[in-house]
Amino acid sequence: MQQQEIQRFLKNYFQANGCEIIEEENGYMTVQLTIELDKELMNRPFYWHYLEKTGGVPNPMKLTFITNQEAAPEHIKGEVIHFGSPRLHQIFQSTKNLAAYIRLYENHRFTSGQQVPLKPWLGLNVRISYQCDRKRDVFKSLGLQLINGQIVENFHDRLLNLQLTPKIPDYSFTLSPLIMPKSGVSRIKNQLVREIEQEDDSWAVEARKRWHKDLQLLEHFYEEIGDDEKGETYGNEKKALQDQYEPNVKISIVNGGLFYLTDRAV
Amino acid sequence: MTVEIQFDTSWADGFFQKIKDDGPWGNWDLYKLAIEVEKHTVIDDFEGLQAPKHLPQLTPLPHQLEVAKRVVEDMNGKAILADEVGLGKTIEAGLILKEYMIRGLVKKALILVPASLVTQWANELTSKFYIPAVAQKKSYVWEQCDVVVSSIDTAKRNPHRDIIFQQDYDLIIIDEAHKLKNNKTKNYEFVQSLKKKFCLLLTATPIQNRISEIFNLVSLLKPGHLGNESAFYEKYKKDSRSLDDNEHLKQLVNKVMIRNRRADTGIEWTGRHVETVPIEFSKEEQQLYDAISELRSEDNWMATSAFSIMTLQREACSSREAVFVTLKNMLAKQETPSPAYEQQIQTLAEKVQAVQKNSKAEKALELIRNIDDKVIIFTEYRATQMYLQWFLKQNGITSVPFRGGFKRGKKDWMRELFQKHAQVLIATEAGGEGINLQFCHHIINFDLPWNPMRLEQRIGRVHRLGQEKDVHIYNFATKGTVEEHVLKLLHEKISLFEKVVGELDDILSKLEFGNFEDYLIDIFGHSTSEGEMKIKMDNLASMIQFAEEMKGSETNAAAGNSTIS
Numbered sequence: 001m002q003q004q005e006i007q008r009f010l011k012n013y014f015q016a017n018g019c020e021i022i023e024e025e026n027g028y029m030t031v032q033l034t035i036e037l038d039k040e041l042m043n044r045p046f047y048w049h050y051l052e053k054t055g056g057v058p059n060p061m062k063l064t065f066i067t068n069q070e071a072a073p074e075h076i077k078g079e080v081i082h083f084g085s086p087r088l089h090q091i092f093q094s095t096k097n098l099a100a101y102i103r104l105y106e107n108h109r110f111t112s113g114q115q116v117p118l119k120p121w122l123g124l125n126v127r128i129s130y131q132c133d134r135k136r137d138v139f140k141s142l143g144l145q146l147i148n149g150q151i152v153e154n155f156h157d158r159l160l161n162l163q164l165t166p167k168i169p170d171y172s173f174t175l176s177p178l179i180m181p182k183s184g185v186s187r188i189k190n191q192l193v194r195e196i197e198q199e200d201d202s203w204a205v206e207a208r209k210r211w212h213k214d215l216q217l218l219e220h221f222y223e224e225i226g227d228d229e230k231g232e233t234y235g236n237e238k239k240a241l242q243d244q245y246e247p248n249v250k251i252s253i254v255n256g257g258l259f260y261l262t263d264r265a266v
Numbered sequence: 267m268t269v270e271i272q273f274d275t276s277w278a279d280g281f282f283q284k285i286k287d288d289g290p291w292g293n294w295d296l297y298k299l300a301i302e303v304e305k306h307t308v309i310d311d312f313e314g315l316q317a318p319k320h321l322p323q324l325t326p327l328p329h330q331l332e333v334a335k336r337v338v339e340d341m342n343g344k345a346i347l348a349d350e351v352g353l354g355k356t357i358e359a360g361l362i363l364k365e366y367m368i369r370g371l372v373k374k375a376l377i378l379v380p381a382s383l384v385t386q387w388a389n390e391l392t393s394k395f396y397i398p399a400v401a402q403k404k405s406y407v408w409e410q411c412d413v414v415v416s417s418i419d420t421a422k423r424n425p426h427r428d429i430i431f432q433q434d435y436d437l438i439i440i441d442e443a444h445k446l447k448n449n450k451t452k453n454y455e456f457v458q459s460l461k462k463k464f465c466l467l468l469t470a471t472p473i474q475n476r477i478s479e480i481f482n483l484v485s486l487l488k489p490g491h492l493g494n495e496s497a498f499y500e501k502y503k504k505d506s507r508s509l510d511d512n513e514h515l516k517q518l519v520n521k522v523m524i525r526n527r528r529a530d531t532g533i534e535w536t537g538r539h540v541e542t543v544p545i546e547f548s549k550e551e552q553q554l555y556d557a558i559s560e561l562r563s564e565d566n567w568m569a570t571s572a573f574s575i576m577t578l579q580r581e582a583c584s585s586r587e588a589v590f591v592t593l594k595n596m597l598a599k600q601e602t603p604s605p606a607y608e609q610q611i612q613t614l615a616e617k618v619q620a621v622q623k624n625s626k627a628e629k630a631l632e633l634i635r636n637i638d639d640k641v642i643i644f645t646e647y648r649a650t651q652m653y654l655q656w657f658l659k660q661n662g663i664t665s666v667p668f669r670g671g672f673k674r675g676k677k678d679w680m681r682e683l684f685q686k687h688a689q690v691l692i693a694t695e696a697g698g699e700g701i702n703l704q705f706c707h708h709i710i711n712f713d714l715p716w717n718p719m720r721l722e723q724r725i726g727r728v729h730r731l732g733q734e735k736d737v738h739i740y741n742f743a744t745k746g747t748v749e750e751h752v753l754k755l756l757h758e759k760i761s762l763f764e765k766v767v768g769e770l771d772d773i774l775s776k777l778e779f780g781n782f783e784d785y786l787i788d789i790f791g792h793s794t795s796e797g798e799m800k801i802k803m804d805n806l807a808s809m810i811q812f813a814e815e816m817k818g819s820e821t822n823a824a825a826g827n828s829t830i831s
Contacts, residue, residue, distance in 0.1 A: 001306050002322050003396065009299070016295035069392065082396030083320040084367030086412055092303045099292035099300045100277065101284045125301055127308060134339055135369075137308035141301075156301055164294055181285055185278045193271055203312060204269045217521075220514050221493040224501065233490025244342055248270045253277035254304050255297060258285075 001083045003027075007067040010081070013091055017098070022062065027071030028078060033060040040094055102257035106265055107163040110171060118168075118260035120146040120177045122184040123155045125254045126192065132207030132247040142191070143259070143266065144184050146177035151191055152266060162265055174260045181258070189251070196249055204247035211245030309369065313339060317364040317395075324394050326361060329531045330354050333524050334361035343371075343464030344487040346443070346523040351470040351722070352730030353526055356387065359439050359466055360395045363413075366464060367397065372436040374412050376460070379441035381417035382670075382677035386702065387441070388415045402426075408433060422456040436463045443467035446486065447479040457486060470726075477502045480519060487522055537736035538729060542757060543633070545626050545744045554589065554617040555582045555747060561610070576748065576791055578614075580646070583749045584713040586621040587649035593618070626742050627657050630710055633740060634663055634690060640706040642691045644724050646713050651692050654712070658690060665690035704732040710740045714752055716783045721756070748790050755786075755803055 001009065007029060011021060014031045023030040033041070038060035039048055051058055064078030065087075072078075081088050110116050121143050128138045143155030152158070168174065179187070218237055222230055284291065309316060315335055318326065326334075330353075337345045337358075343366065347355050359377075366372035377399065379387050384401050391399035391413065400407050402416035408429045418440070421430055438460055440446065446454050446467070465487055481498055484491060492498050502515065528535070547555060558578045574596065581588035597603060597611050634641050643665075645651050651667055658665045666680045666688045684691040685705055706728055715721055729737045743753040785806055793799035 001320055009302070012295070012299055016293055016299060069396075080392075080396070080398040082398070084317075084364055084396075085398065086373050089370055089373075092307065095296055095300045095303050099296035101281055101292055102294065102297050103289070103291045104294060125304065127304065130312070133342060134312040135309055136312045137310065139304055139308050160298070166291065166294070182278075182282060185281070189273050193273075196271055201269060214521075217514060217517060218491060221491065221498065225493055225497055229494075231494075234493075237488065237490050248272060250272045250274065252274040255292070255300050256277070256281070257291065257297075 003067045003082075006081055006083060006088065007065075010065055010067075010091070013095055023064075025072070027068035028064060028066045028076050030062060030064040030078070032062050035060050040098070041090065096254060100255045102255065103259075104164040104166060104257070105168045105172065105174075105260045106262050107165040107169045108172070108262050109163070109169075114171070116172045116262060118172050118174045118262060120175060121155075121259040121261055121266070122146055122181060122188070122256070123159065123259050124185070124188050124256035125156055126188075127252050127254055128192065128196065129250045129252070130203060130247075131250065132204065133210065133244045134203075134207075136203075139254075140192070142188050144179070144188055145266070146179045146181075146184055147175060149179060149187065151188070158266060159259065162261070164259070168260070172260075192251055207245050207247045211241060214241050214245070307368075307370075315361065315365055316368045317361050320368065321364070321395065324357075326357055327354065327531065329526045330358050330361065333358045333526065334365060336524060337362050337466070338365050341522065341524075343437070343466075344522060345465075346467045346469065346483060346487070348469050348523055348525040350526065350528050351726040353528065353531060355441075355468045355470075356390055357394070359441075359468060360391055360397070362466060363391070363437060363439065364395045364397060366437060372464065374433060374435050375414075375437040375439065376421075376430070376433070376435045377413070377415040377439045377441075378418040378421055378457075379415060379439075381419065381673065382681075383441060384415050384417055385678050391415070418453055418456070422452060427456070431459065431461075434461050437465070438462045439466045439468065441468045442470075443483070444469040447482050449482040449485070454482065454486075458489075477515075480515065484518065484522055492518075536729070536733050538725075538739065539736060540739045540741065540757070542753060543629060543740050543742050544750075545629055545742055547744055547746075548621070548623055548625050550617075550621045551582070551586075551625060554586065554614070554621055555579065555744075557614060557617050558582055558589075576787060579748050580713065580716075583744045583747050584626070584645060584647050585624055585650040585653050586618045587653045588647035590615065590618050591647075591649045624653070624657070626712060626744070627654060629742065630654070630712065631658065631661055631663070633710065634658075637708050637738075639708060640684070640689060640691075641708040641710060642693060642703060642706055642728065643710045643712050644693050646694065646715055648694055650712065651694050654692050658692075663690055664688040665692055667691075668693040670694070702730065702732075703727050704730060704734075707733065707735045707737045708740070709737070710742065712742055714741065714743070714749060714756070716752060716786045718756060718782055751790070751799070751803065752786060755807060 007024075007027075010029065010031075011024065014021060014033075014037070017037050018034050019037055020032045021029060022032055035058050038044075042061055048058075050056075064076065065081045066072045066076060066078045067081055069080060079087055105118060108116055123141070123143045125139070125141045128140065130136045130138075141154055141156035143152045143158070144150070145152075177184075215238070218234075218241065222234055225234075313335070315331065315338065317334070318324070318331065329349075333347060333349070337343060337347075343362070347358055349355050349358070363372065363375055367375075377387055377391075388399045388401040391397040397413055398411075399413040399415050400411040402408070402414050402420060407414055408426065416426075420426060438457075440457060445451075446457060448454060449458075467483060467486065477499070481492055481495065485495075558575060561575055561578075574592075578589055578592060581592055593611050593615055597608065600607060603611075630643065643654060645654065648669070651669075655665050655667055664687065666683045668677070668680050668684075668691055672680065680691070681703070684703075691703070691706070709725065709728055711721070711724070715724075725737070725739065741753055741757065743750045789799055789802045789806070793802060
């Protein structure tokens with residue numbers, strides 16, 4: 001993400017959360033937080049607790065973000081945001097927290113008198129992390145139709161082409177799922193695990209080889225020391241090598257939810 | 267083979283609750299934004315760095331990227347970066363810090379550097395890497411700021427020390443880390459006690475194949491990795507240099523240290539022009555020098571040390587002021603000086619008084635006027651430094667002094683004064699380290715240090731990456747003195763000045779002898795005749811040439827650029 005992209009992202013984030021952008025120039029922007037976002041980002045629970053107890057007038061903060069120190073005028077004071085800065089990480093995290101679960105309906109705009117059936121889909125966006133002393137992530141978006149069990153890939157991209165709305169549109173009705181959400185999640189999980197198990201695992205084999213080699217080197221420096229005298233540091237070092245090298249795969253869900261879609265949508 | 271696959275169930279638990287409660291559900295715009303974030307933060311390959319993609323205005327050199335990649339991928343963020351002087355270790359460290367911050371693995375970082383470089387580090391991290399690094403000025407920054415740059419001398423003192431110990435640093439960067447090779451020092455103990463997940467030690471001086479240095483530096487990075495200290499030394503003999511023979515140690519060092527040599531990087535360097543400027547003593551200067559040299563035959567002086575005589579000789583080649591200060595100190599050091607001793611000092615002091623002009627200073631003035639551009643004058647002696655400042659001022663040349671002992675703010679200020687307002691910077695030895703002066707490209711070595719490494723550091727301040735013009739080096743050497751001999755040795759016999767910066771420390775570290783300076787003291791202090799001196803110097807020169815040839819053949823054979831040799 002380059003600095004202009006960061007500024008665009010911040011603007012989208014605050015606007016999506018109903019905050020007013022008070023000032024926006026090349027290299028910096030000032031935003032008026034809402035009460036909700038102040039609580040989300042500013043970490044001042046005592047202030048809000050006090051205010052709620054005393055019934056005072058809430059005064060959420062204004063924040064100024066500088067995305068380019070060279071472009072922003074010198075008198076502008078604010079937080080310098082860069083890709084990698086803790087504040088941006090916090091906002092990334094908050095974006096995911098605030099939008100972890102969703103339920104949307106396709107706004108199909110059929111105007112004929114006929115009622116349109118909307119089929120239920122479970123959509124999951126997942127991150128698969130392959131970890132050893134190195135790390136690789138794969139982003140996947142899967143959709144499971146909760147009536148016939150069909151699974152499609154790139155589900156999120158398909159959604160981006162649709163008109164979606166949080167309220168059920170006129171002339172529509174939803175079909176009840178035959179597959180319950182709980183078993184839907186495990187169907188997707190099983191599908192992912194099956195795929196991963198069939199993948200090339202040479203990365204893990206190589207990692208174990210490196211682990212073993214490092215372990216041998218460590219042992220070499222301790223070979224003349226009796227087991228009782230090796231002490232805590234030896235154990236720590238051994239554990240550190242395990243943490244560093246032991247291969248594993250983590251599947252985590254970024255966000256997801258229920259989508260009611262027409263037949264022609266997918 | 268089976269790899270454990272973990273499935274995070276926390277999302278699903280929340281999901282079922284939402285269904286049960288019929289909401290509240292998230293907002294579609296934010297949902298899409300979250301996916302965008304995700305796509306920006308996934309690391310889609312086991313290999314490769316993320317940071318460069320986010321730093322479009324920075325073009326790191328290939329070897330710098332390679333270093334950052336190796337530290338992150340192979341070394342788990344614990345490394346000694348030992349590139350030769352001037353290859354951009356700051357950029358490498360910045361890339362690594364940025365990389366870890368992007369991956370969310372580093373939040374708090376502490377950067378300990380020489381006082382004179384604090385501001386420069388903070389500026390570079392901010393402007394080149396968009397990392398809001400703060401130069402430590404007030405004690406509260408330790409807690410309030412995530413990335414702090416400080417000098418180790420400030421950090422190790424209270425109240426800072428106690429506050430720092432309470433912080434959990436994810437990454438610690440230490441510049442000029444060769445100062446930590448002795449584990450008995452306060453600095454070592456301080457760095458050792460810091461909590462750290464990742465740690466980078468930056469040094470231009472490589473581990474000099476000395477087992478104790480390896481033990482100490484590796485123990486900072488990986489405590490306990492080498493077993494306990496006594497067992498380790500028993501096995502490898504404290505000061506032995508058997509590293510070359512020990513495959514395990516070699517393997518270990520390659521795991522924690524990266525060293526790029528200039529020759530490996532393929533970077534084009536600006537030219538270097540070296541000129542010896544011979545100086546003729548005036549009659550009085552010659553008399554002073556001779557008087558000092560004659561002391562050698564006097565018994566009581568010999569007993570004191572050949573070293574003092576040599577110091578005086580060298581000072582006499584620099585300025586009468588330098589000689590005078592030393593004489594004064596010598597007298598003050600004796601509690602009850604014998605009358606003969608006092609008499610000798612007195613005689614010398616009179617010779618000092620008799621000197622009316624400084625031949626070198628006059629030559630320097632002439633040269634500075636001809637150059638008509640910024641010049642750095644290096645001298646070993648503070649007294650000479652002060653004299654030169656006065657002398658140049660008398661002759662209408664603006665100059666600023668620079669010393670290692672200056673506080674950080676003063677160093678920055680002097681550097682800036684030099685850049686913007688003064689023609690000459692007069693630096694003593696201690697000031698040679700840790701300041702970048704690429705905007706200048708003329709160096710006068712008013713007198714020569716006997717330690718070639720220090721000479722190299724002097725040149726390294728100016729002849730480094732970022733220098734756009736050819737660098738001119740003027741070496742002053744007074745005829746018929748020790749100085750002339752030393753220069754001959756450095757210049758003609760081992761062609762020090764033609765070597766690129768950093769090459770020499772490789773060569774010297776290859777030799778089985780210790781301190782170069784000790785050799786010179788032996789040669790000049792203990793030789794009984796010109797002939798003996800000449801032979802000893804030739805011996806030294808051929809040893810160095812031998813080491814150089816060894817190095818040459820090795821470089822051809824070596825495949826990688828990181829093997830220590």
